[in-house]
Amino acid sequence: MTKKTPWWQWLIMLLVAAFLLYFAFRGVKWQDFAAGIASCDFRWIGVSMLASILAFVVRGLRWRLIMLPLNGGITRRNAYDGVTVAYLTNFALPRAGEFARCGVIAATGKASFESVLGTVVLERSWDMLSYIIILLVVLFAGESKFMEFVSENVLAQAAGSFSATTLWIVFSLLVIAAVGLLLIYKYRKRLGKNRFAGKIVRVMSGLWDGLVTGIKMKDKWTFLLYTVLLWACYWVMSYTTILAFPQVSDLNWADAMFLMVVGGMGWIVPVQGGIGAYHFILSLAMASIYGIPQASGVVFATISHESQALTMLVCGALSLFSIYLSKTKKRKTV
Secondary structure, three states, X not given: OOOOOOHHHHHHHXXXXXXXXXXXXXXXOHHHHHHHHHOXXXXXXXXHHHHHHHHHHHHHXXXXXXXXXXOOOOOHHHHHHHHHHHHHHHOOOOOOHHHHHHHHHHHOOOOOHHXXXXXXXXXXXXXXXXXXXXXXXXHHHOOHHHHHHHHHHHHHHHHHOOOHHHXXXXXXXXXXXXXXXXXXXXXXXXXXXXXXXXXXXXXXHHHHHHHHHHHXXXXXXXXXXXXXXXHHHHHHXXXXXXXXXXXXXXXXXXXXXXXXXHHHHHHHOOOHHHOOHHHHHHHHHHHHHHOOOHHHHHHHHHHHHHHHHHHHHHHHHHHHHHHHHHHHHHHHHO
């Protein structure tokens, strides 16, 4: 059982999203916004949404490869449903989606929640590594303005928020956590006799099993291929959205990659579904790098975000319905 999220946490996240939306839309004339929406070629947005669905499928296939050493009976449908339910959950509670997809697999009885969580940690580590590689490619192979934007609007802000004292505190906490994990592992048998400590040991053991079995997966080259395909889908989503808007249609494939990277920063911010954060950072990047008017940037960000959000919500809801029908069918056959 998970604890119910306090109402004030929901309120804070909603206020942050509203605050970012305010700054993204501030100064935008609604007639210009409406005109921008009207000029959109929604056929290209449809292609972008199809690429988004394909990305869900590819992510599910890739995640399944990591989970197969845990249980060869985990199906492609199980993995896909876990992925889409995770995206749907993030709209209710940011970052909770990773736990939700572990729950989807654990509910099938094919693997424990803790071991599946280990595979998610491993998969997300690959995502972070891939993101960093693409970011470096964009920064050093693209225009110098890309580097200026990231350094001024991202790195400088991040550096300013961390003092030397804060860094020492973070470092100390990491050391304490590492020592604590080593002690838990060393005295795991003795701790297992205690009810509360035993639960911690079981969680850590399951997490470790998921990490280790994921690393032992056989089809490592297939995993890398799926990783490339996944990011290719994200790039197609970005580029087709560019093609949908006459105001930004002069941007090229490299610009689409840059906007994909910047948009990814917006989804990382812990607010429901990246709402507000995505709009703010993407419109800011388009104005800073390309001199695109704020209204056009906000329209682009809005259509890009809401089309992706709609795809996530629909696919997630369909997966939940499919899981419900599957459980109902099993009850009737028992």
